[in-house]
Amino acid sequence: MALTISPRACPQNHRCPIIPVCPVGAISQNGYGLPVIDEDKCIECGKCARQCPMRAVVTKN
Numbered sequence: 001m002a003l004t005i006s007p008r009a010c011p012q013n014h015r016c017p018i019i020p021v022c023p024v025g026a027i028s029q030n031g032y033g034l035p036v037i038d039e040d041k042c043i044e045c046g047k048c049a050r051q052c053p054m055r056a057v058v059t060k061n
């Protein structure tokens, strides 16, 4: 189960508040663009999914 951030759910108009929530620093963002989860770093703890106010963190198909 890999996690990703849905470009449809994320408004991409603010600093992503879940970046500091990630315990391994797997989430990065360029400006106010779509945040990206580094699959190689992610330990799939699910903290970001629970903290995103837009519920934009989804399971990658």
Ligand code: SF4
Pocket: 003, 021, 022, 023, 024, 025, 026, 027, 037, 041, 042, 043, 044, 045, 046, 047, 048, 049
């Ligand atoms: S699932 Fe956990 S480790 Fe993976 S990006 Fe989200 S907060 Fe970081």
